[in-house]
Amino acid sequence: MNAGKWSVARCLLLPILFCCALFARSTLENESEEETNNYLTHDAPGIEKREHTLKKPYQGSGMTIPFWDFAGSTMVTQSFIRLTPDTQSKRGLLFNKVPLRSRYWEVRIHLKIDGHGKDLYGDGMAFWYVKDPLVHGNVFGHSDYFTGLGVFLDTYANQNGAHNHGHPYISAMVNNGSLHYDHDRDGTHTEVAGCESKFRGVDYDTHISIRYFNDVLTIYTDVWGSERFDECFSVKGVVLPTGYFIGVSAATGDLSDNHDVISIKTYELEGDTGPKEDRSRVGPSASIFAPPRDHVDDAPPPMSNVKFFFLVVFAIIGVVVLIAVGMVVFQKQQETSRKRFY
Template identity: 50%
Template sequence: MLPFLKPVMSRNWEIHVGFKVHGKGTELFGDGFAVWYTKDRMQTGPVFGSKDYFNGLAIILDTYSNHNGPHNHQHPYLSAMVNNGSWSYDHDRDGTHTQLSGCEVRFRNVDFETLISIRYENDILSVSTDLENRNEWKSCFVVANVELPTGYYLGLSATTGDLSDNHDIHSFKFYDIDDNVSHDEIMRRTNIIPNAKSFEPPREHKDDPKPGMSNAKIFFILLLVVVVAALVAIFAISYFKDRNARKRFY
């Protein structure tokens, strides 16, 4: 967890984060990390290393390879969540019930530094990435009508759970992009409650379907069936041979 000590007193701002996520896992790995803009300085918790029911903005880079719940995207996955303190991040469903928007990203185990840009300007949240070492930004998503207060704190956190990965932060750059914003406007916005007027509708929380049989389990069941069939066939052949031999003897 990496908290920043001073609140952001800018109406408009942009953040560039340089990072590398790497590990030895090829099939199972995770969990991911998050960039935060929150009312309180960071506290340890269950949401990628930080607390739940937060006030503010979370930009989440979820690397968990065995994704949770019914949705159409693959992992790693980048998403945003705005919270006024009343919502819980649903980790079992990868936060898809409360996300503003998101996109698939491929940044794990590459040989170069990867970057993310988070820009908040005139209530528009824009997230872009540079994941191919081309020194150019690629848009992930743009969401309008996102209201965030001034005076909140920036931070970074990560978690791995039972699956091990390294989350290396190489750089964190903050840019004040205010243009003719008055001090009164900045102070007025300290009273705003975080909200987003346009976001992906919360979906009904559904239990995961019961897991099907693994390939190994199916293989052993088929093997057992073949063995049993072979034993039955051998017994039948032996039985009829013995029966025919008795008939010829008599």
Template identity: 45%
Template sequence: MRQVTFEIGDLVQLRNHPRSDTSAGFTAKLAPLYEDPYRVDQVMSDLNYKLSRVSDNSSAGGHHVSNLLPFFTWGGDTQSPQDPSLTAAETDCCELDGWRNYEEVKYMFDFLFGNGEDIGPPVGETILVTVGQCFSEDDHHEMEEFLKREFSLTKPYQGVGSSGSSHWELMGDAMVTTEHVRLTPDMQSRQGAVWSRIPCQLKDWEMQVHFKINGQGKKNLNGDGLAIWYTKERTQKGPVFGNMDNFTGLGVFVDTYPNEEKQLEAQKKRYTPRTQRIFPFVLAMVGNGSISYDHDRDGRPTELGGCNAMVRNLKHDTFLFIRYVRRRLTVMIDIEGQHEWRDCLDIPGVKLPQGYYFGASAITGDLSDNHDVISLKLYQLTVLRSKKEEEEEEEEITIPSVDNIELLRLDQADEGMSGIAIFFTVLFSMLGCFLLVVVGLVVYSHWSENRRKRFY
């Protein structure tokens, strides 16, 4: 299947992110999933596009491709902007409002018409086949998502922390307010967490985290950060952002304090510009139960990748995006207040078992921050796979792992070699070569002189 891409001038639908307003009688779940139409004005990268509103040509900012769908118009003679070869029936079927995939449409027809029998086999089969073609042949509909409320934590957090009355359990110093779940207050030596009570059996999923980190501490005088988990274990206190070490599963960390850099400063050493990181820093790690998180080195030896993310004391919303699909882990962030996802890491070959638990935790030490989770929204992803992909993923995963992890470690080791180290390596190599040349010349001169003496 082709990668979903758009070109300048294409019309698209933009995912809507409404919020319920009780005073106005507005319920977000009844709002349209997408707004349209928008026009692509600029291709910022393979994943990000700058849009404008068709109605008034005003700028709509930059948006990630995961929030976009192609816009199709109604009418027998109107064709798709992206695929002029679509028939009118295929164009119309893709515009069905509220029906997001073939299974939902089939269910609706079964419910209304008794598996299509009452409307006549030719009509019923034609409608279902046409809808099926719309969602199977159109590459833009290769992946659909559905909010799973039993694995999502949202306002008003009804019953959260209460025994048996919620899908989520609080731990440690975590507490619920009307605005957020506070994992830790801005106080020293605190740790807290919130964990799902239900194991997740989804094969492909996407987690969108709305969070906030703030406190009184100045830059690099705050800590320690928060973590989002998908692990076999749950409700276990420990040193890894409030969770146990040697965990089994996935951890995505928002690390706000540079432990290794501070230790180097104490030893009157410094990072080079090439290896120095700007904190806060987002990174991911996959553990198999025997891999320890190196707190003193900020997790560098075991990380899969990461990016800097200036998330402290911001007035606008901050979001973290974690997607696991086709054994590929993708992490993105939205921290600029522009409703635009920015790539953080993208790692193929990540194998995570089903049946693990989602959670969020945070910890403070001598330095502190407020670590708040506003929402955790889990989406089930319905992905069309080829027969080859199905055969490759047929084997059950029992232990978390990452393909070619040695190559990832090797790349990190290469990146860790500073510019100064490279300079001295080259310098000493040149000096060594020069010394060999000098020794060779001296030996040759002595040999030549002794040879001449033999003739006298």
């Protein structure tokens, strides 16, 4: 090939190679972003806010916890903070005393929910970002008609509910103070989204991440000891004010569980670079709510080994009794036949 032809070919080839390189880079960036959105690692997502973080050792001087208040049945130990013991009719609350001024944030909670119940247990636990902290009530230990955000870790399905999912179940509710959380319906008519999650009674450490970023609320969980957060659900168009208080609560009723908190870590996130509106005076709101749903009963719990053993024993005894009765009846019939023959 002479110099002229090579020069023309090179001029045509270079733009093609450049376009291919841009396409490949864009594809890799999209794949990387999609993978990041699918799950998060346990690496710190931003700046940890010390005044909104709770880690061992918990206690300062006396029975106080720096930056935190607790009430109800809450008990502080060296290894965990127990909101409720595995006892009926208990309520426990744990709230940060410092309002969270960050516009966007992420809260990661290390927790454990377990108890003596194998088939029946309850009621559950909640994360709060609310205007009025540490108020006792009937919504997992905290007050109804709250103002702010509630994320509910519900372990018991109420029989009067209207839901088409199993339990344990995680859901979120954004409230401006006018909405009622309906326990009989498991909050199904006021939730913005939800997902099933086997966070109760697992052998691994349980972690939940509540991430509020660019007006998107996303809940992640790690219940398998995988050291990564898988997405539970994500909701766009959520507006939350700044200056509310974070906290957790739990409650038991006729059924019970231990509800333990090991740590709460809060991070400030850097959001979009557009104009910053004042979020201190806005009201909590969400652009969507989950539609009402028909009631579908939960699948029956699996039979325990003890119950299965006794069921087999009783079945064997029943068969033996039937055989014995049959043999007696047969012998009497034989004797009756012989008497008639003689």
